[in-house]
Each structure stands twice: as C-alpha cells, then as structure tokens.
Amino acid sequence: MDGIDTLRGKYLSAIAGAADEAALEEVRVAALGKKGEISALMATLGRMEPEARKAAGASLNALKDEIDAALRARKTALADAALDERLKAEWLDVTLPGRPRRTGTIHPVSRVMEELTAIFADMGFSVAEGPQVESDWYNFDALNIPPEHPARQEHDTFFMHRAPGDNRAPHVLRTHTSPVQIRALMERGAPLRVIAPGRVYRMDMDQTHTPMFHQVEGLAIDRDISMANLKWCLEEFCRAFFEVDKVELRFRASHFPFTEPSAEVDIRYSNVGGQLRIGEGDKWMEILGSGMVHPKVLQAAGVDPTQWQGFAFGMGIDRIAMLKYGIPDLRAFFESDLRWLRHYGFSPLDVPDLAGGLST
Numbered sequence: 001m002d003g004i005d006t007l008r009g010k011y012l013s014a015i016a017g018a019a020d021e022a023a024l025e026e027v028r029v030a031a032l033g034k035k036g037e038i039s040a041l042m043a044t045l046g047r048m049e050p051e052a053r054k055a056a057g058a059s060l061n062a063l064k065d066e067i068d069a070a071l072r073a074r075k076t077a078l079a080d081a082a083l084d085e086r087l088k089a090e091w092l093d094v095t096l097p098g099r100p101r102r103t104g105t106i107h108p109v110s111r112v113m114e115e116l117t118a119i120f121a122d123m124g125f126s127v128a129e130g131p132q133v134e135s136d137w138y139n140f141d142a143l144n145i146p147p148e149h150p151a152r153q154e155h156d157t158f159f160m161h162r163a164p165g166d167n168r169a170p171h172v173l174r175t176h177t178s179p180v181q182i183r184a185l186m187e188r189g190a191p192l193r194v195i196a197p198g199r200v201y202r203m204d205m206d207q208t209h210t211p212m213f214h215q216v217e218g219l220a221i222d223r224d225i226s227m228a229n230l231k232w233c234l235e236e237f238c239r240a241f242f243e244v245d246k247v248e249l250r251f252r253a254s255h256f257p258f259t260e261p262s263a264e265v266d267i268r269y270s271n272v273g274g275q276l277r278i279g280e281g282d283k284w285m286e287i288l289g290s291g292m293v294h295p296k297v298l299q300a301a302g303v304d305p306t307q308w309q310g311f312a313f314g315m316g317i318d319r320i321a322m323l324k325y326g327i328p329d330l331r332a333f334f335e336s337d338l339r340w341l342r343h344y345g346f347s348p349l350d351v352p353d354l355a356g357g358l359s360t
C-alpha cells in the first residue's frame with residue numbers, strides 16, 4: 001500500500017503538534033475512530049485478493065499500533081508538561097515568615113467576671129451556677145414572689161413556649177441570678193458563701209437596658225451575719241474592683257420580696273464629655289440590690305431560719321464594667337462590632353488575680 005508512509009507521516013506529525021489533550025483526541029478520532037482514515041482502509045481489506053490482503057493487513061496493523069503508541073506517549077508528555085506548569089505557578093516559599101494574624105480579645109463583661117470572681121474568692125466565696133432557662137418556682141415562688149405578687153409584673157419576663165394543652169406553669173428565661181441562691185442552698189446547705197455570675201433576661205430595650213444582661217448574685221449564710229457584714233463586704237469589693245482610693249457608696253432603703261430589710265446601693269460617678277469616672281462628680285448610678293435574706297427564702301431552700309441567717313445581693317455586671325472602663329453605651333456591649341471589641345477588649349493572656357494587682 002503506497003499511502004501507508006504518507007499516512008504515517010501525516011498522523012505522527014499531527015500527534016507531535018497537538019497542543020493539548022483535546023487536539024490529541026481529534027487526531028485519534030481522525031485516524032483510528034470508527035470513521036477514521038485508518039479504520040476505513042481496514043474495511044477495504046475484505047475486498048482484496050488473499051495475498052495482497054495479507055501484506056496490506058500487516059502494514060495497516062503495524063501503522064495502527066505505531067499511531068496508538070505515539071498517541072499515548074504524547075498524552076503522557078502533555079500531562080507532565082501541565083503538571084510542570086502548575087508546579088511553577090503554584091510555587092510557595094515555605095521559608096517566608098508567617099503573616100501576623102489579629103488575635104481576639106476578652107470582652108469587658110468576661111473580664112469583669114474574672115475580676116470579681118478573684119475578689120470574692122479572696123473573701124471566701126465560691127462560684128455557683130444555675131440554668132438560664134429556669135422554672136417558675138426557682139425564679140419566683142421560692143424567692144417569696146407568689147403567683148399574684150406585683151413584683152412578677154415588674155420583671156418583664158420572657159416565658160418559654162408550652163405545648164397546647166400542657167397547663168403547667170411555663171419555664172422562664174431567668175429574670176435575675178437570685179434563683180441560684182435557692183439552688184446553691186439546696187445543694188450545699190448552710191453555712192454558705194457563694195457568688196453566681198451569669199446572664200439574665202428581661203423584655204426591655206433602651207440606652208441603659210438590653211433584653212439580655214449580666215448580674216452577679218452574692219449570698220453569705222451563717223449563724224451571726226448582719227447588715228454590717230454586708231456593708232463591709234460591698235465596700236471592700238468596690239475598693240478592690242475599681243482600684244481607686246476613693247469610692248463612695250450610698251445605701252438607700254428599698255424593698256425586695258426576698259430580703260428584709262432591703263437596700264439599694266448607688267455609686268458616685270461623673271460623666272465628663274462621655275468619659276465616666278468613679279468616685280467623683282455629682283451623679284449616682286445604681287449598681288445593686290441587697291438585704292438580709294428573708295426567712296421564707298431560707299425555708300423554701302430547706303434551711304432553718306431560726307438557726308441561720310445571712311445577706312444577699314444582686315449586682316449589675318455590665319454597669320460596673322461601664323463604670324470601671326469608662327464605656328458610655330450599654331448597647332454596644334452586645335453588637336459584636338470588631339472595632340469596639342478591639343478597643344475595649346483585653347489581652348487573653350492577661351488573667352486578673354489579686355496577688356499580682358488586679359489589672360496591672
């Protein structure tokens with residue numbers, strides 16, 4: 001067959017010239033595909049004389065094998081070249097120094113919780129916890145707030161959903177940390193000294209209120225505890241916490257169902273050009289409610305009020321954080337604005353403790 005050499009030349013050079021896999025495939029189809037040139041020649045063999053067919057068949061088969069091998073070799077070469085290209089383009093110098101990443105900061109509320117835990121631990125208080133979804137009984141009844149008590153309205157409570165037909169009192173998002181008093185007393189009994197920092201919820205939103213905020217509950221139960229112990233404890237706390245020589249507290253007679261007598265405590269501060277300062281000025285910010293634990297509360301928690309007595313307080317953590325760190329707007333606390341967090345946040349490595357000075 002005369003054409004064989006021509007065909008060989010034609011296809012081998014087409015294969016060598018194929019720039020990518022798609023071009024190579026076109027060459028394969030043109031030569032060896034069902035309707036390809038070489039396949040067509042193979043089909044003519046049947047009409048040849050036996051002698052001629054033998055010779056032509058052998059050379060056609062040899063050509064077919066040769067083209068097939070060339071196609072495969074070219075395919076491998078193309079793949080290798082593509083890999084080389086990628087390796088060159090995606091080259092990475094692992095010896096370059098890493099880019100510094102921004103590190104996160106500790107939120108002022110978390111920081112203040114660590115600080116107050118350190119201060120109260122130093123006075124012998126341990127940390128107690130309770131659930132944020134709380135039963136009606138712990139949040140109200142056990143604290144001497146029965147179902148029809150007006151204090152229930154004042155708490156702007158969030159109620160959890162109950163299935164239709166389930167007539168039990170719904171659970172609530174705890175409106176204060178005071179239910180932890182009951183839980184801690186029931187679990188540990190008297191005498192007891194605990195604080196309970198955590199989230200609380202009320203349906204309220206303006207410049208100084210957010211629907212979620214933070215309180216720390218304090219409870220000290222023993223045989224001979226008085227209002228004098230409460231006053232000393234709170235003044236000592238404020239001095240240590242605010243780290244200024246002069247801290248002025250004002251005790252105002254008040255009323256809470258779970259304490260008798262009760263007092264609210266305000267702290268003196270000034271606000272000059274949006275900068276809050278503690279211990280000076282003519283403004284007062286209410287930071288806590290407190291009092292002597294009501295006998296009915298002790299009773300509800302299974303503690304004998306003829307044997308034991310004590311004080312309790314509930315303090316606004318966000319408020320004392322605003323005062324200490326001069327942060328004027330409460331709502332910004334919970335907006336997760338990175339600029340705010342970087343400005344007011346604390347280094348994660350800087351853990352407050354009293355021995356080293358609280359915030360040095």
Ligand code: DAH
Nearest residue numbers: 176259289290291312313314
């Ligand atoms: N639970 C009160 C509130 O959220 C605060 C409070 C007042 C807590 C007096 C106390 C207390 O433990 O003795 O408004």
